[in-house]
Amino acid sequence: MATRQDSTERLINMPSFNQLDAHGRLRHLISLEGLPADTIHQLLDRAQTYVRRIDERPAQSHALTGCTVANIFTEPSTRTRASFELAARRLGAEVLNLEIQLSSRMKGETILDTIHTLQAMSMDAFVIRDAQPGVCRFVAENVAPHVSVLSAGEAHLSHPTQGLLDALTIIQHKPQLGDLTLAVVGDIRHSRVARSAHHVFTALGIGELRIVAPDALMPESHEMPGAKRFDSIENGIRDADVIMMLRIQKERMEQADIPDGDQYFAQWGLTEQRLSLAQQDVIVLHPGPMNREIEIASSVADGKHSVIRQQVTNGVAVRMAVLESVITTRQLARGIA
Numbered sequence: 001m002a003t004r005q006d007s008t009e010r011l012i013n014m015p016s017f018n019q020l021d022a023h024g025r026l027r028h029l030i031s032l033e034g035l036p037a038d039t040i041h042q043l044l045d046r047a048q049t050y051v052r053r054i055d056e057r058p059a060q061s062h063a064l065t066g067c068t069v070a071n072i073f074t075e076p077s078t079r080t081r082a083s084f085e086l087a088a089r090r091l092g093a094e095v096l097n098l099e100i101q102l103s104s105r106m107k108g109e110t111i112l113d114t115i116h117t118l119q120a121m122s123m124d125a126f127v128i129r130d131a132q133p134g135v136c137r138f139v140a141e142n143v144a145p146h147v148s149v150l151s152a153g154e155a156h157l158s159h160p161t162q163g164l165l166d167a168l169t170i171i172q173h174k175p176q177l178g179d180l181t182l183a184v185v186g187d188i189r190h191s192r193v194a195r196s197a198h199h200v201f202t203a204l205g206i207g208e209l210r211i212v213a214p215d216a217l218m219p220e221s222h223e224m225p226g227a228k229r230f231d232s233i234e235n236g237i238r239d240a241d242v243i244m245m246l247r248i249q250k251e252r253m254e255q256a257d258i259p260d261g262d263q264y265f266a267q268w269g270l271t272e273q274r275l276s277l278a279q280q281d282v283i284v285l286h287p288g289p290m291n292r293e294i295e296i297a298s299s300v301a302d303g304k305h306s307v308i309r310q311q312v313t314n315g316v317a318v319r320m321a322v323l324e325s326v327i328t329t330r331q332l333a334r335g336i337a
Helices: 004-012 037-050 079-090 111-119 135-140 160-173 192-204 233-237 250-255 261-268 308-336
Strands: 068-073 094-099 125-130 148-154 181-185 208-212 228-230 242-245 283-285
Touching: 037 160, 037 192, 037 308, 068 079, 079 094, 079 125, 079 148, 079 160, 079 308, 094 111, 111 135, 125 135, 125 308, 135 148, 148 160, 148 308, 160 192, 160 283, 160 308, 181 192, 181 233, 192 208, 192 242, 208 233, 228 233, 250 261, 283 308
Parallel strands: 068 094, 068 125, 125 148, 181 208, 181 242, 208 228, 242 283
Antiparallel strands: none
């Protein structure tokens, strides 16, 4: 059986996959790695037009009226799945949520059989979350020209819309990215969120990117080039402008030789005392779901430095921008053709 490392190495050695069409416009979004900075900026600028305060009516559009988006999630998800569904509906699209554990895949149907069956029902985009590396790319390479594929999280490798919403959130508060120090803290080794953060902030020219974790939870030495590595949360967040905390799972604590959540919190949790080591105007992010009093104190998660709820709001806006971009790109391309 292929291991996660085997799958990762196989993907690294594969030829690069072009997510843009012949005119340089976004067609698929599988990863932020290698995506041009101009494309990222365009998506963020478009997303900002959809941002509303939580006490305002959400942004609405008819841009995708008559289009259909299929959400295919083989892993549990609340935030990502709900925000993709809301994003599509607020653009006027119809949405099909496929409960994969109830689908024909459980009867032996292959993923391509499933995709081609749905494609025959006039789908315009597939939003896919899967634990197996390479699934999103494989589907993207085999769909019809009028269909786009968007990753909603791929194994431990990539979560592109999370990276975009994190970038949007930071820019809203601190637009001069080149002057910032961002510290990503926690289980970096197994985190698709951390990898997408590395991709997007490298492309956008962050001043300094730090990855902060126990040695057992650090990525391989060749991964995340350019990021500075710290094995102490105190040193890693000192003078940081932005801190991004990551969720930790119990089995990962055991890998790091940390017996339980209390010990993890004692060694790696973001407390108010530790937060005081950062810049006075530091902002704190977390992709959710949070383990309060394990990776982050409730007083920090709910405190004045937290922008965690803004991340959730921005998630819908970012996914609206991505869906609109890939689908209207093809409509425009057909017009040109």
